[in-house]
Amino acid sequence: MAVPVSQAWTVASYVLTQKLKGRKRYPLVLMLEPLFRCNLACAGCGKIQYPAHILKAELTPEECFRAVEECGAPMVSIPGGEPLLHPKMPEIVAGLVARKKYVYMCTNALLLKEKLHLFKPSKYLSFSVHVDGEREHHDFSVCREGGYDLAMEGIRAAVAAGFRVTTNTTLFDGADPNSVRRHFDQLMAAGVESMMVSPGYTYDKAPDQNHFLGKAKSRRLFRAILSNRKKSWEFNTHPLFSEFLMGKRNFECTPWGMPTFSIFGWQKPCYLLQDGYADTFQELMETTNWENYGAKSGNPQCANCMVHSGHEASAVDYAFSSLGGFIETAKKFMLKPLYPDADAQKLLNEWKPTAHTNPLVQIQGSSSDELQPVSGD
Amino acid sequence: MATEQQEHLKIEQLRQHNADELETIAGREKENLEGWIPALATDAEIREALEKAFDYRGDVTITRKDGSKVEGYLFDRRSGTSLEDSSVRVIPINDRNKINISYADIAALAFTGRDNAAGKTFEAWVKKYWEKKAAGEKNIQIEPEKLD
Numbered sequence: 269m270a271v272p273v274s275q276a277w278t279v280a281s282y283v284l285t286q287k288l289k290g291r292k293r294y295p296l297v298l299m300l301e302p303l304f305r306c307n308l309a310c311a312g313c314g315k316i317q318y319p320a321h322i323l324k325a326e327l328t329p330e331e332c333f334r335a336v337e338e339c340g341a342p343m344v345s346i347p348g349g350e351p352l353l354h355p356k357m358p359e360i361v362a363g364l365v366a367r368k369k370y371v372y373m374c375t376n377a378l379l380l381k382e383k384l385h386l387f388k389p390s391k392y393l394s395f396s397v398h399v400d401g402e403r404e405h406h407d408f409s410v411c412r413e414g415g416y417d418l419a420m421e422g423i424r425a426a427v428a429a430g431f432r433v434t435t436n437t438t439l440f441d442g443a444d445p446n447s448v449r450r451h452f453d454q455l456m457a458a459g460v461e462s463m464m465v466s467p468g469y470t471y472d473k474a475p476d477q478n479h480f481l482g483k484a485k486s487r488r489l490f491r492a493i494l495s496n497r498k499k500s501w502e503f504n505t506h507p508l509f510s511e512f513l514m515g516k517r518n519f520e521c522t523p524w525g526m527p528t529f530s531i532f533g534w535q536k537p538c539y540l541l542q543d544g545y546a547d548t549f550q551e552l553m554e555t556t557n558w559e560n561y562g563a564k565s566g567n568p569q570c571a572n573c574m575v576h577s578g579h580e581a582s583a584v585d586y587a588f589s590s591l592g593g594f595i596e597t598a599k600k601f602m603l604k605p606l607y608p609d610a611d612a613q614k615l616l617n618e619w620k621p622t623a624h625t626n627p628l629v630q631i632q633g634s635s636s637d638e639l640q641p642v643s644g645d
Numbered sequence: 646m647a648t649e650q651q652e653h654l655k656i657e658q659l660r661q662h663n664a665d666e667l668e669t670i671a672g673r674e675k676e677n678l679e680g681w682i683p684a685l686a687t688d689a690e691i692r693e694a695l696e697k698a699f700d701y702r703g704d705v706t707i708t709r710k711d712g713s714k715v716e717g718y719l720f721d722r723r724s725g726t727s728l729e730d731s732s733v734r735v736i737p738i739n740d741r742n743k744i745n746i747s748y749a750d751i752a753a754l755a756f757t758g759r760d761n762a763a764g765k766t767f768e769a770w771v772k773k774y775w776e777k778k779a780a781g782e783k784n785i786q787i788e789p790e791k792l793d
């Protein structure tokens with residue numbers, strides 16, 4: 269089972285309650301960013317390019333708890349930055365668990381093994397380890413050889429210690445679906461509970477501006493990856509979101525589904541775009557011009573987005589918007605279709621992997637002779 | 646939030662193609678704003694400069710009309726109908742408390758801090774990576790920058 273029954277029940281009852289209350293806009297997952305500093309500088313990340321005094325700043329545990337209570341979402345995802353660099357992360361996680369929030373602590377796992385003893389296994393806590401593919405691909409993506417081995421070591425240690433462990437894989441142009449499928453096998457063999465995969469967002473601050481997948485290629489890539497699934501694969505994404513990625517259905521964005529809170533406040537409109545900040549969750553909901561965002565709005569920064577943070581909440585909302593949607597979703601959850609598809613198999617067979625030629629790290633200054641780092645801890 | 650000028654590659658691409666048909670989508674053209682001191686003679690110039698400062702990933706220095714200066718990270722702007730009801734919010738370099746400054750109080754703006762998103766010469770890194778790899782080097786990586 270990709271998600272514990274208690275979590276599925278909690279989320280389902282929460283969404284149903286929102287529907288019965290007639291709430292058109294409700295949060296599903298709080299994206300809590302307690303810091304921006306990171307111990308990696310990934311090519312496709314646009315989250316960490318800040319001055320040193322901003323990278324040193326952190327949310328206090330109290331600020332985190334206040335945001336969680338204000339927002340009311342049943343799930344909390346803790347991205348960053350690298351959350352394990354926050355000295356009070358164990359206290360923050362323990363406080364969220366005590367509040368019975370289902371927590372996904374996102375991490376590159378470089379520090380997971382050494383900090384594992386600071387956390388307690390719980391059905392409410394999952395380490396969501398970011399692994400972008402097989403060894404060479406992941407290491408190249410994070411600009412650090414040995415990154416993959418450390419991440420997998422962290423995964424195994426966490427699994428052995430009884431923690432829930434999920435993974436998060438982000439794909440860019442150049443991804444090889446055959447390699448991604450092998451990667452899934454490796455992750456399941458390492459004992460992860462379930463996996464998530466999503467196309468990268470076109471962050472305008474990301475070092476690499478030349479390898480963002482367009483929608484057509486995204487759909488082809490995900491059709492190749494997610495069709496003809498193996499029974500052993502478990503995903504922790506909504507089944508209809510994976511159909512959206514495969515081009516089998518369309519969803520509009522639900523930017524308020526995964527609101528983001530950081531040292532700046534509540535981010536307008538979503539986890540990916542920065543169009544200003546609100547001081548309270550209520551202010552975020554009331555003052556954001558939601559009609560200006562999402563693919564159908566015509567906003568060029570949303571035109572290409574297929575990221576889970578905007579579209580998975582749409583899938584969840586669809587499931588609870590009609591009896592038909594609910595039955596359809598329930599069937600997919602229970603029967604776990606493998607999506608047999610001869611054309612997708614042909615795509616896989618004929619896919620030509622491209623060698624890594626994409627630039628994957630930010631180099632400061634004008635000299636091409638000196639490699640300089642971009643982020644710090 | 647990028648301006649239309651900064652996103653012109655994507656906008657142009659989307660004018661000519663439906664987003665659903667794109668194989669890859671254009672990224673953003675980097676604008677070199679580091680060290681820039683914009684003219685703030687007209688309301689339009691003030692608004693445009695502050696919009697760019699909001700998008701800038703480095704510190705700026707704002708001089709108020711009373712002569713006082715604030716140096717820090719401009720993380721938010723709230724644009725109203727007039728300069729009086731528009732404001733920017735800044736986290737100063739040595740203080741985490743957010744400062745609110747009305748557009749109408751701003752005499753000068755300078756992009757004084759390093760642009761932390763101004764990476765370039767990516768190809769140079771990739772080339773170096775493969776050169777080091779071919780030379781048999783191990784643990785090729787970018788060390789995180791020290792913040793102190």
